[in-house]
Amino acid sequence: MSEALNKETAADAVDGEKRDFIFIATGAVAAAGAASLVWPFVAQMGKAADTLAAGSIEIDLTKVEEGAQLKTLWRGKPIFVRHRTAAEIAEAESVDVAKLPDPETDTDRLVAGPSGNVDPKYLVMVGVCTHFGCVPVGEAGDYDGWYCPCHGSHYDTSGRIRKGPAPKNMVIPPYSYITDTTIKVG
Numbered sequence: 001m002s003e004a005l006n007k008e009t010a011a012d013a014v015d016g017e018k019r020d021f022i023f024i025a026t027g028a029v030a031a032a033g034a035a036s037l038v039w040p041f042v043a044q045m046g047k048a049a050d051t052l053a054a055g056s057i058e059i060d061l062t063k064v065e066e067g068a069q070l071k072t073l074w075r076g077k078p079i080f081v082r083h084r085t086a087a088e089i090a091e092a093e094s095v096d097v098a099k100l101p102d103p104e105t106d107t108d109r110l111v112a113g114p115s116g117n118v119d120p121k122y123l124v125m126v127g128v129c130t131h132f133g134c135v136p137v138g139e140a141g142d143y144d145g146w147y148c149p150c151h152g153s154h155y156d157t158s159g160r161i162r163k164g165p166a167p168k169n170m171v172i173p174p175y176s177y178i179t180d181t182t183i184k185v186g
């Protein structure tokens with residue numbers, strides 16, 4: 001996918017109505033009895049390295065309203081960009097990290113901007129459950145973050161696994177700030 005098309009996709013994917021959506025991906029396998037889809041990790045692993053290396057996307061953070069989530073694709077994977085509310089940030093920062101299944105502070109999961117400071121408003125993740133690859137639903141679950149309905153994994157407002165079978169936090173992709181309000185993923 002070209003960079004221009006990727007940018008267009010990112011812009012078009014802003015979800016102001018806070019609805020979650022399900023990616024329809026070739027090779028995805030519906031979990032029995034569940035509406036979510038399994039993300040085709042295996043298919044990605046088979047691609048040539050040069051193909052995987054080619055893609056990067058730029059995302060304009062100003063298009064993501066507070067309390068909303070942008071969803072786009074990067075190298076065939078769903079990317080979530082959540083503009084967190086003050087309450088969501090406070091919730092993420094108040095956690096006793098030592099008690100987490102996959103201990104990470106909220107700050108560990110953020111990238112500093114051009115000023116060198118971390119802006120906790122924007123959380124950028126690969127939107128794939130670390131259990132068997134379903135795409136979790138946002139603003140759901142016992143910790144007000146994301147919920148994976150395939151087998152019941154609950155993620156908090158930092159995308160950290162809190163309850164259920166998933167072993168790890170949702171992955172933070174490689175990204176950097178180009179400006180205060182634009183990031184480049186990949």
Ligand code: FES
Nearest residue numbers: 129131132148151
């Ligand atoms: S794939 Fe998410 S809980 Fe199993």
